[in-house]
Amino acid sequence: MSLDNKTIACPLDCYDTCEAIVVDGKIRGNKGHFPTDGKLCANFVACLKSEYLQTPLYNKQNISLSKVLDILVQKLKNTEAKNTLFYKGSGNLGVMQSSLKSFFAKYGSTLTQGSLCDGGGGEGIKATRGEVVNPPLENLLTADVIIVWGRNFSVTSSHMYNLVKDKTFITIDPIKTHIAKNSDLHLALNPKTDYELALLLTRFAYMQDMEDEEFCQRFETSEEFFDLAKSRPIISYEEATGVSLEDVNRFFEIIENKKVALVLGLGVQKYYEGANITRCIDSFAAFLGLHNSSKHSGVWYLSNSMYGYEKQFDTTSSLEKEDVSQVDFSKYELVFIQGANPVVSAPNTRRVIEGLKNSFVVFMGTTYNDTCEYADLIIPSCSFLQKEDIRLSYGHQYKAFSNKIDEPSTNTISEYDLTKYLFEIFGFEGLKEQKEVLEYYKTTDIKEYKFENFEFIDDIEIEHLYEQKLENEYYFITAKQKKSLNSSFKIDNYLYLNPKSNIKEGSRVKLRSKYGEASFEVKLTNDVKPNCVLCYAGNKKANYLTPYKSDESSHSAMYQEVLVSIELS
Incomplete structure (x- = not known):
């Protein structure tokens, strides 16, 4: 049977969430998917060429899938649930990948909370707007000027960038990134001074009568925010940030009488007070009126891709949680790691390795990574070409649909099929059928989020690195x-x-x-x-x-x- 016109969703952890399509037996970028626009990025191509795991391993020795599942079940039955940890990464972000977490929640494992990625920034935006949701991607296309703050936009969002590459850009980043080199202005601020730059820009916006009075009057907390911005001498901001007042003036010359968008990245919030730093930047954007769609084009961050959807897999059974940044693997007799590489990606590698050495580690994923070196049991997952799934994007509002275009290997298993197997073995109920879950995400349309309230930040305490x-x-x-x-x-x-x-x-x-x-x-x-x-x-x-x-x-x-x-x- 021909596979032509079947679509494939990219599983990777990036803003673009692009979609491919099979044409004449070959995988091509889908021209019918607006963000993808018929192009495949380098990471998608690399994903297609990856060498995938084909054989389960126990103590580094090849075994069959049936044997590896038997070992997993016996380990789970012989270990108290409170002594187990489920650790999920972002190796594949399809909606079906959350199924396995629902088993470990019912089983009673400790789960992780928080993020290795965007948590602080998301918390800050929730505090100002109520939800971490981006405007429609089409709004970005209406901008004359795009401010890129702490995000290497042309690299991390290459499809989105391709749609707006002819715009005027301003980049705010300590590093001269690829997008900074392609910008009309680069403000190379000192690290962890983003909130101070936001306050300085707020002062200049007021002095140049560029604040959005309509938006600020609608949300009364703007006065307290402006009091915060003017609580220090301007020269102190220049000294702290390393950004000259001349460049600040140039910033406002570029955006004056222009429709502006702000694309905010993760770099601004990789700090202890990351939530309030992000909140300060979002408050400056609001003061300038960037959230006012009649005048400007909005503010983008890493959106909550699940906004507006009901979770299809129940993970509420487990009450025990540990901060993902502080996980002590050595506390647990059994650690199940799904689609993650904490040996490289988690904070403090030495502590991670020592912890894994003292646990029975089960790894499930598609490729052999650094963490596999410390795994006792390795379960190969089917590749994204061998299972059905749906990607919801954190960069834009478009879904991407993934059809099965290849048969899985004999000794691999999908995350959902493993979940179903474990539910049956342990007599658990409540797992929805795969077809029902996929149909829900396919047919559910989400209304555009419009915030009814905006809470400007009015106080901030930062322990300055400088x-x-x-x-x-x-x-x-x-x-x-x-x-x-x-x-x-x-x-x-x-x-x-x-x-x-x-x-x-x-x-x-x-x-x-x-x-x-x-x-x-x-x-x-x-x-x-x-x-x-x-x-x-x-x-x-x-x-x-x-x-x-x-x-x-x-x-x-x-x-x-x-x-x-x-x-x-």
């Missing part, structure tokens, strides 16, 4: 890079320094933080500020330096709450 920073210390920055995604595909393990560091290209250096140490080979670039060091996501040594602590309000990681010193190896 007040702690010693002369020989650097801000530690992490960022996304083209041709890699988190810990997948082409990984870059270099440490990037500014040439003013006086360290030679190719040198081996040791970085130390209060949380750990690691050695790196150096590459030099003027894209990094002299007071910063940069590691790209997926760098295998980067998280030896990061804190296994949670942020102020969202149980989430704070990767950039770190200062490091450098010594030659």
Whole structure:
């Protein structure tokens, strides 16, 4: 039977959530899917070429699927549920991937809470608007100027960027990213001073009569926010942020009498007070009127893709939860890891590895990663081409549909089929049929969210890194890079320094933080500020330096709450 015209949803953890289609037996970008627009990005192509797991492993030895399932069941039956942990990653973001969590919730495992990604920022936006929901993607296309704040937009959102690449861009980022190089203005602020820049821009918006009086009058808390913005001398903001007043004036020259959108990234909230930093930026955007759709084009962040949908898999049974940024794997007799690579992606790698060594680790995923080295039992999941699923996007409002276009291998199993198997073995009830779940997401239409209230931030307390920073210390920055995604595909393990560091290209250096140490080979670039060091996501040594602590309000990681010193190896 011909597979032509069947669609395939990209499973990857990125804003675009693109969709492919089979044409003449080949996989192509779907021209009928608005965000994809007929193009496939480098990460989707890499995903198609990945070498997928085909055989289950027990203690590094090949075994059959039936045997691996028998071992899993016996382990679960012989272990108290309170001594087990279910740890889910974002290796595949299809809606069916949440099915397995519903089994472990019923079984009574500890689950994780919070995020390694966007938690603080999401909490901040919820505090201002009530929901973390983006405007329709079409609104972005109406903008004359797009402000990109803490997000390498052209790399992390290449499909969305392609739709608006001819716009005027302003980039706010400590690093001279790809999008910064393609912007009319780059404000290279110091790390963790984003909220101060937001307050400085608010002052200038007021002085230049560019605030949205209609929006501010509608939500009375704007006066308290402006009082916060003017509570410090302007010159103090310039000194703290490292952004000149000349560049601030240029910012307003570019946006004056223009329709503006703000695309906010994860970089601004990788700190202890990440929620309030994000809330401050969103309040500046509101003061300027960017949420007023009659004048501007809105503010984008990492949206709640489940907004407006009812959860189809019940995970409320388990009451025990542990912050994902603080997980101590050694506490548990059995750890089940689904589609994650905590050895590279979780904070404080050394602690993660020591914890996994002291647990019975079950890994389920499609590819062999760093965490598999510490797994006792490995269950190969079917690839995304071998199962039906639906992707809901956190970058835009469009769904992507994934049909089964390939038969799974004999010794692989889908997440849903494993869930169904475990429900039957343990006599659990309440699991919906796969067809019913998929049909629900296919047929449910979500209304556009319009916030009825906006709560401007009126007070903020930040522990400034620049007040702690010693002369020989650097801000530690992490960022996304083209041709890699988190810990997948082409990984870059270099440490990037500014040439003013006086360290030679190719040198081996040791970085130390209060949380750990690691050695790196150096590459030099003027894209990094002299007071910063940069590691790209997926760098295998980067998280030896990061804190296994949670942020102020969202149980989430704070990767950039770190200062490091450098010594030659």
